[in-house]
Amino acid sequence: MAQEVKGIVARGKGQPVELTSVLVPDPGPGEAVVKVQACGVCHTDLHYREGGINDEFPFLLGHEAAGVVESVGEGVKDLEPGDFVVLNWRAVCGTCRACKRGKPWYCFSTFNASQPMTLADGTKLSPALGIGAFVEKTLVHSGQCTKVDPSARAAAVGLLGCGVMAGVGAAMNTGGVTRGDSVAVIGCGGVGDGAIAGARLAGAAKIIAVDTDPQKLEWAKGFGATHTINVRDVDDVVTEIQRLTDSFGADVVIDAVGRPETWKQAFYARDLAGTVVLVGVPTPDMQLDMPLIDFFSRGGSLKSSWYGDCLPSRDFPMLVDLYQQGRFDLDAFVSEEIPLDGVEAAFEKMHHGEVLRSVVVF
Structure with a gap:
């Protein structure tokens, strides 16, 4: 009934x-x-x-x-x-x-x-x-x-x-962040902060948070960001990420916004053979226009992350245990x-x- x-x-x-x-x-x-x-x-x-x-x-x-x-x-x-x-x-x-x-x-x-x-x-x-x-x-x-x-x-x-797992999984599962990596996260809402927290759990050495909102950047620090970039305060996000990574670019760049302009920033802000992860959700009308040679010459991986590529039966209990231990x-x-x-x-x-x-x- x-x-x-x-x-x-x-x-x-x-x-x-x-x-x-x-x-x-x-x-x-x-x-x-x-x-x-x-x-x-x-x-x-x-x-x-x-x-x-x-x-x-x-x-x-x-x-x-x-x-x-x-x-x-x-x-x-x-x-x-x-x-x-x-x-x-x-x-x-x-x-x-x-x-x-x-x-x-x-x-x-x-x-x-x-x-x-x-x-x-x-x-x-x-x-x-x-x-x-x-x-x-x-x-x-x-x-x-x-x-x-x-x-x-x-x-x-x-x-x-949903959101936290999407972010954590974008870093740990899709992006394959590991100890010593440099990571940049563009967009520091719930998903972006989840990615920052996931990068910290995975042992990233440098985690760069990128946003337009000072409050969100402050929140990002609490989740593990070692550096922050306020987009409104710099001439070029890509150049700033490169400056913070010895001019090379980050090993993994996560786009938690999902717009053509942020994806391009992620693409060019990664190191050669680095990884770009798209976890922000674009709208159907959005288009990219980029030189194909840039995709070939830079190598690496371009990935989309669906739900953080998570397996709930595996990932949820593990993350809850880390939460209960005070580590997440x-x-x-x-x-x-x-x-x-x-x-x-x-x-x-x-x-x-x-x-x-x-x-x-x-």
């Missing part, structure tokens, strides 16, 4: 979100109902509201979440009521060509719940990233639930569900805790760069 709970819904492009009733069905085969404890307010949620992802309104927003499993459906064997989980949008299938090649972090056929959650009048909801967690309880595929240390703070570890400060990403009806105000704060993450706490 479906449960009626409260959730945040975006009914139309650009419209303010609405706190309303949501019907959550009992879990079917392979599914789980999770009682949400905390969920971060991510830029992706704002993109959904603005119609930047698709037009499948109404959306049930929210996806950076942690909570407790309430019930599971038929056939679920590795999850049971009472488990504390972080939700993820990469429930790997185990059978696609990427999984069969032993690279499940590239899974091409990830799972979501089969049954829809609906409004009280029966209108089907589109859950953000297949999760929809600005709601008291949500229905997901069991593979979207990753068990972690139950003593961890939900408001912090839930952020691994997830708490620093949490700018404020807010009630469920505070999401629209959190979007405004996000617009003005006032927060890294507002987190809804139930």
Whole structure:
């Protein structure tokens, strides 16, 4: 029998979100109902509201979440009521060509719940990233639930569900940052700061944070940046990164903005045979115009990072353990805790760069 709970819904492009009733069905085969404890307010949620992802309104927003499993459906064997989980949008299938090649972090056929959650009048909801967690309880595929240390703070570890993991993974998984490397990160929001934190965890010797906002650069220092560049204070970002790296350029440059101009900065600011990682998400209309010879002559690797190329079952528990040991400060990403009806105000704060993450706490 479906449960009626409260959730945040975006009914139309650009419209303010609405706190309303949501019907959550009992879990079917392979599914789980999770009682949400905390969920971060991510830029992706704002993109959904603005119609930047698709037009499948109404959306049930929210996806950076942690909570407790309430019930599971038929056939679920590795999850049971009472488990504390972080939700993820990469429930790997185990059978696609990427999984069969032993690279499940590239899974091409990830799972979501089969049954829809609906409004009280029966209108089907589109859950953000297949999760929809600005709601008291949500229905997901069991593979979207990753068990972690139950003593961890939900408001912090839930952020691994998207932005923080995307950044950490861009550095550690996609970029392959290792001890002694020099790293530059362009864009120091939640994803960029995650990349900085990941570079520090990996042992990078020099971590250069690049942004236009002095406050964000201060936050970046707290996550491990050894040097900062305010774009407004220098003539050329590439030249400044080269100056800080003995004129060579950084071993790994991570573009956490996702615009043609920042990608070009990343490309030219890396050392010869260095690595560029694109983790910021561009819009479909953006184009690059560059000399092909530059790609050939500089060598190295040009990579895109999907969700930090993470494998939740591997990476979430490891990062939560590091957090519990005091070696990875997830708490620093949490700018404020807010009630469920505070999401629209959190979007405004996000617009003005006032927060890294507002987190809804139930």
